[in-house]
Amino acid sequence: MTAAVQQSSVRRADAQRPRFAHPAEAEFAAFLDFYRIAWEYEPRSFPLRWQDGRIVEQFTPDFYLPEQDLYVELTTMKQSLVTRKHRKVRRLRELYPHVNIVLLYRKDYHEILSRFGYGSVDITSLRPDQIERVLLSPAEIQRRVAELGQQISTDYAGESLVLVGVLKGITFFLADLARAITRPLAIDYLQLSRDLREGVAIRKDLDLDIRGKHVLLVEDIVNTGLTLDFIMRVLREREPASLEVCALLDKAERRLVSVPVKYVGFTIPNEFVVGYGLDYRELYRNLPFICVLKREVYEANGNGHLIGGTGQEAAAEAAEPSLVATRVEVGSG
Ligand SMILES: O=P(O)(O)OC[C@H]1O[C@H](OP(=O)(O)OP(=O)(O)O)[C@H](O)[C@@H]1O
Numbered sequence: 257m258t259a260a261v262q263q264s265s266v267r268r269a270d271a272q273r274p275r276f277a278h279p280a281e282a283e284f285a286a287f288l289d290f291y292r293i294a295w296e297y298e299p300r301s302f303p304l305r306w307q308d309g310r311i312v313e314q315f316t317p318d319f320y321l322p323e324q325d326l327y328v329e330l331t332t333m334k335q336s337l338v339t340r341k342h343r344k345v346r347r348l349r350e351l352y353p354h355v356n357i358v359l360l361y362r363k364d365y366h367e368i369l370s371r372f373g374y375g376s377v378d379i380t381s382l383r384p385d386q387i388e389r390v391l392l393s394p395a396e397i398q399r400r401v402a403e404l405g406q407q408i409s410t411d412y413a414g415e416s417l418v419l420v421g422v423l424k425g426i427t428f429f430l431a432d433l434a435r436a437i438t439r440p441l442a443i444d445y446l447q448l449s450r451d452l453r454e455g456v457a458i459r460k461d462l463d464l465d466i467r468g469k470h471v472l473l474v475e476d477i478v479n480t481g482l483t484l485d486f487i488m489r490v491l492r493e494r495e496p497a498s499l500e501v502c503a504l505l506d507k508a509e510r511r512l513v514s515v516p517v518k519y520v521g522f523t524i525p526n527e528f529v530v531g532y533g534l535d536y537r538e539l540y541r542n543l544p545f546i547c548v549l550k551r552e553v554y555e556a557n558g559n560g561h562l563i564g565g566t567g568q569e570a571a572a573e574a575a576e577p578s579l580v581a582t583r584v585e586v587g588s589g
């Protein structure tokens with residue numbers, strides 16, 4: 257079964273956007289949307305003071321970020337406002353010690369990102385303005401990987417399996433998926449070489465004998481399907497008891513060869529993506545989220561940070577604008 261569910265929950269349609277009391281709030285909401293951080297606007301009021309049993313003062317923080325169970329109150333540099341807000345936040349913390357709240361200045365918006373797993377944006381020399389858009393946040397990836405792990409554990413009940421990862425893009429997905437699967441499993445790796453004249457070949461073969469084993473081939477992304485088709489044919493010859501595929505990302509509209517992908521994390525549009533193992537000329541694998549790069553990042557020739565020479569063409573090809581779609585879907589196998 258493959259269920260396709262629209263996955264734009266954190267980006268709401270204009271009609272659903274609340275009426276913000278202040279432009280700074282609209283700006284903060286846009287910032288959260290860009291990084292695909294879920295938010296609610298003023299969902300709860302906290303009574304702060306009572307008189308004769310009646311509430312005479314209450315505080316409604318601007319935002320609630322459910323993924324971190326965190327309330328955010330925005331503030332400006334205007335001292336009178338800041339002092340009043342500090343007092344309210346202090347009082348709220350006294351009365352409701354279990355409630356997490358931060359008072360946030362505009363200049364500090366980016367600080368909040370580390371709480372949501374975005375700490376590597378700076379250390380990998382990928383500036384936020386080089387990101388066309390964040391396609392999948394760390395939280396979205398982790399939720400889906402957990403679901404895949406559960407489903408695979410159920411499907412392989414009573415069995416053990418061999419996870420075969422295709423290097424190198426698989427690094428983080430395989431590590432996370434393996435820990436989300438509750439069946440006994442072995443892990444092995446394949447690496448391929450690609451040559452324009454000689455085609456695809458195995459550069460690093462499996463260490464394990466997979467004959468009679470339940471093999472789950474794990475890929476970071478399926479695009480044309482040519483890589484997967486080659487690997488499936490090689491592995492089938494070794495007569496495993498079963499052979500299935502789990503791919504984190506599926507660019508279904510790019511498919512040239514039909515390949516059976518039983519478990520799909522996300523069906524994504526035809527854009528060149530990096531992060532969470534996926535590279536552009538060996539960079540950006542360590543981003544904990546998946547994003548589309550701005551064209552100028554991969555069109556800027558001679559960038560001293562870049563390594564290798566094949567990604568640029570792939571990126572340009574994969575980002576063919578006429579084929580760009582705008583949806584991300586979640587599929588379950
Ligand atoms: O469906 P296809 O069109 O064949 O493309 C999918 C392949 O491309 C990527 O590998 P890449 O060559 O980028 O290697 P890497 O994993 O080392 O980054 C990915 O890991 C798949 O193996």
Ligand SMILES: Nc1nc2[nH]cnc2c(=O)[nH]1
Nearest residue numbers: 479527528529534535574
């Ligand atoms: N990094 C990366 N590798 C790919 N291989 C096929 N498609 C992609 C992509 O979008 N990003």
